[in-house]
Amino acid sequence: MPLEILLILVVGGISGIAVILHLLGLTSPRRLRDAEDARAAWLREFPYELPTDITLSADQRAALITTQAGPGLVWCLGADTVSRPLSGSDLSVTKNGLRVDFHDVGAPHARISLPDADRQKWRDLMRTA
């Protein structure tokens, strides 16, 4: 197959499918319904580190998980969730909330959108959890 034709097919195919998916409303639909949903998302990746406390973000796209082994974070990625312990991570304040850097190539950072009123509370929980 001539390279130009292949290129047109690949670029056109990828772009077309992405546009259709977006127009169908299939972009980043995940929200954590409640604490139980966040708990299930955490246990999915760390089945033996049981949560002792769960704090949902106001937009329900992240949850701070407290366990006996230390704090962890669940956050929404696309239609799914990702979880990571917070040990060894760096926390910084952003315009819209907080940013956690995990120093992990496969999960470099998570942005947590938080209203001003919640920001300090989350920082304290992350420090003390």
Add this chain to the structure above:
Amino acid sequence: MTDQLTYPDVVNYAVPFFIVAILLELVWIVVKGRGGRYETRDALTSLIMGAGNVASGILLGFIAWGFFMLLWQITPLDLGTSVWVVVLCFVLDDLRYYWVHRFGHRIRWVWASHVNHHSSQHYNLTTALRQTWTGTFTFMMIVRAPLILLGFHPAMVLFCGGLNLIYQFWIHTEAIHKLPRWFESIMNTPSHHRVHHGRNARYLDCNYAGVFIIWDKMFGTFVPEQDDEKVDYGLVHNLGTFNPLRVAFHEWIGIFKDMSQSGLTLRERLMYAVAPPGWSHDQSRETSDQIKASHLAHHPEDRGTPGFS
């Protein structure tokens, strides 16, 4: 000896079919409200990984081709180009695929290339195209050497490999539940391959087949899909990014970071590259065998059931 043998580049010719099939699966899911899930950025990443795989083949394919042609010059055998030779080549290349795929899950150096194919939490036809960019660097081309030394022309071997890849495309779907029993017993199917993509302890490291599931049955790695345990797709610890560069290279960087830690013995450094994924010198991580053992410690009732035997 036949040097100038050519076959169509079937994977490239299949691109329009891939696009149409993805759209049909999407329509099916939207209309029926079942049979799988799609998410824009996940699908986009998978498709870009597929395009990158084609590009890496164009850019780096000469390395494997040069190696194969060197073997072809050495071997005194030439099985010719009859249809039966192509059929035999296809079957033996599928056996080759089984072992390369098994190595891909049991040797971290090879897993670094293959991991991206498992990095989606979705299982749809775009997942099939989430292919490696770094396969050349695994040196798994060596596993094809016996085929060429036996007298199968390199072009024929690559043609059969392309057909194998195309076969595997359609099995990446939740839209098909189970096929007739005779087909499920011989061929790799959506059901068998869903299990392979599972991150459930039960489903780790099984069903490596490409086209014929018989290899898994022969070599003891077959696990049937369980009606009472839905497959949870993705990695043991899922990626927190859709960035294709991170998807493609994260495990290679992980190997480099692990191997270059201070205070390790030479053996420990080597083990970070060649031991099964999850191996660590301080037992701070878990291999799939250890994950299964942990599961059985918490769920002893599962001992002896499929995936835990």
